[in-house]
C-alpha cells in the first residue's frame with residue numbers, strides 16, 4: 431500500500447470519530463489493524479478492535495454442519511441451528527460495534543438440509559486440514575439433536591433466513607436479500623426437488639441511513655428481459671477510486687429510467703431521445719463459482735464480492751472480514767484501492783493469503 435493510500439485511510443478513520451485505544455482493547459491504534467489477517471477466534475479478536483474502525487464488512491461464515499475446519503473454536507459445528515444462529519448473532523453484534531455508524535454488512539450464507547451432515551462437502555485437495563465432517567457424532571445418527579428444532583431429515587433448514595431474522599431482531603436493518611445465482615451449481619443426484627443453484631447475500635446496515643454507493647455498481651441497461659450479471663468491464667482497476675466518497679441515501683429511487691419512477695412502478699419513457707446506458711443494479715447476481723485452486727474450502731468468487739466492496743466502502747475505506755479464509759476479501763479490497771482487516775482461526779491459511787495478497791500488492795505498486 432502506498433503512502434497516499436495509508437494517509438487517506440487514516441483520514442477516513444479519524445473522520446469516523448476515532449476513539450482512544452484502551453488497554454482492554456489491546457491498546458492498538460486503528461492503523462495497526464489494517465491490511466493484515468489477525469489469527470485467532472474472530473469474536474475475541476474483534477473485542478480488541480476500536481469502535482467504528484471499518485466502513486463495511488463482507489464475509490462468508492462457515493455453513494452450518496458442513497465442514498470441519500480442524501479447530502476447537504470453529505463456528506459451524508454447533509448442536510442445533512438455534513445454537514449456530516445464536517453464535518453468529520454474537521459475532522455480528524461485535525461486527526456492528528466495530529463498524530462506523532453508516533456502515534454495512536454484506537453477508538453470504540448458504541442453506542443445507544437436515545440429515546445431510548457434511549454431504550455437500552468436497553474432498554480435501556491440499557494438505558491444509560479441511561475435511562468433511564464424516565466422523566461428526568451427528569452424522570452417525572443422521573439427524574442428531576437437530577430434532578430439538580422440529581426438523582425432520584430432508585427438511586430444508588432455512589439457515590440463511592433464520593440468521594437474517596435473528597440479526598434483524600438484534601438491531602440490524604435487514605435491507606435486502608440478494609440472490610447469488612450460480613450458473614454452474616454443484617451436481618446433485620436428487621429426483622424430488624430442483625438442483626440447488628443459489629445462495630444469499632444479505633445486505634444489512636447499522637443505521638437506517640448508511641453509505642451505499644449504488645452508482646459505483648450500476649449495470650448496463652439491457653433492453654428486454656436481460657440478466658443481471660455484474661458487468662466485468664466495471665471491475666478491478668477500472669473502478670479504482672471511482673466510488674464517490676459521499677454517502678448516499680440508501681432508499682432513494684435510483685433507477686434512472688424515468689424521473690419519479692421506482693423499481694415498482696414499471697414506468698418507462700416512451701419516445702425519449704435516449705435510453706439510459708446504465709441502471710440500478712438488480713438483486714439477482716449471476717456469478718459462476720470459481721474455486722481458488724489453493725483452498726480446500728468454499729472461497730467466494732472475487733467477482734461476487736466486487737460489488738459489495740465498491741458499494742460498501744469508498745476508495746481508501748476499510749473492509750472487514752471476520753472469516754477471512756484464503757483472503758478473497760483482502761484481495762478484492764486491495765485491488766479496488768480499499769484497506770482490509772481479516773480475522774481467521776486457522777493459521778495454516780496464512781500461506782494461501784500471502785500468495786493472493788502479495789500478488790495484488792505487486793499490481794498496486796506497479797500501477
Ligand SMILES: C[S@@+](CC[C@H](N)C(=O)[O-])C[C@H]1O[C@@H](n2cnc3c(N)ncnc32)[C@H](O)[C@@H]1O
Pocket residue numbers: 470471472473489490491492493499503504505506725727728729730752753754755756757758759773774775776
Ligand atoms: C467459508 S470459509 C471463508 C472463505 C473465505 N470467504 C474465502 O473466500 O476464502 C469460513 C472460514 O471461517 C473460519 N472460521 C471458523 N470459525 C472461526 C472463528 N471462530 N473465528 C475465525 N474464523 C473462523 C474457517 O477456518 C474458514 O476459513
